[in-house]
Amino acid sequence: MTRGLIILIFALAIGGLVVIAARNLDLPWVIAGLSLPADAPIERRVGIISGHRGHDSGAVCDDGLTEAEVNFWHATRVADLLRANGYLVEVLDEYDARLKGYRASAVVSIHADSCVRLNAQATGFKVAYPAASEPSKRLAGCLTARYARRTGLGFHSRSITRDMTAYHAFAKVAPQTPIVIIETGFLFLDRQLLVRHPEIVAQGIAEGVLCFLRDESPET
Ligand SMILES: [Zn+2]
Helix, strand or coil, X not given: CCHHHHHHHHHHHHHHHHHHHHHHHCCHHHHCCCCCCCCCCHHHEEEEEECCCCCCXXXXXXXXXXXXXXXXXXXXXXXXXXXXXXXXXXXXXXXXXXXCCCCCCEEEEEEEECCCCCCCCCCCEEEECCCCCHHHHHHHHHHHHHHHHHXXXXXXXXXXCHHHHCCHHHHCCCCCCCEEEEEEEECCCCHHHHHHCHHHHHHHHHHHHHHHHCCCCCCC
16 A cells, blocks of 8 residues: 555544544534535434524624624524434524525424514514415424423414514425424513523424324324
């Protein structure tokens, strides 16, 4: 063997070990960038869109906290919880190239609402889905009921905007892929929950997805 070949083999082995170590440590910034293998069965696949990631910051608070970073904390935790239940999960960017024709058993896009002090009513979450998709509607029903129960937040239907009902990814994923978008709460009044307790937010979302995947009734 030539010396060059030995060095190449050695470098590949080290590279492989680094990837394996990163997966085992479950570092979110490493895991988030990984794609599922193309042959991963669709019924075990779940896509989580980390709102604004790779595009912009989303809402920004006076102290510099951004919606994009809060969404990412939630997205990576949801992914971990679903993986612990045996699902194959990938965290996607807001305008991820993989979204075109994307097939999975569920897709959830995670966003949060404004960090501006609006009024005393600017608290609560909301969920939207593509109106023509029956499975998306069921996913939204599960997510709404389970998220409300876990977090104690109310449903803030008055602030559902066209950005939500005509969300760009609804038209990108494959038509049979159930997809919803959730605004987890308002970054100003609901900050205590969203920032201090991301594990509760993630649990509420993961429980909603599992309710749908297991074909449970939202209220049980
Ligand atoms: Zn957003």
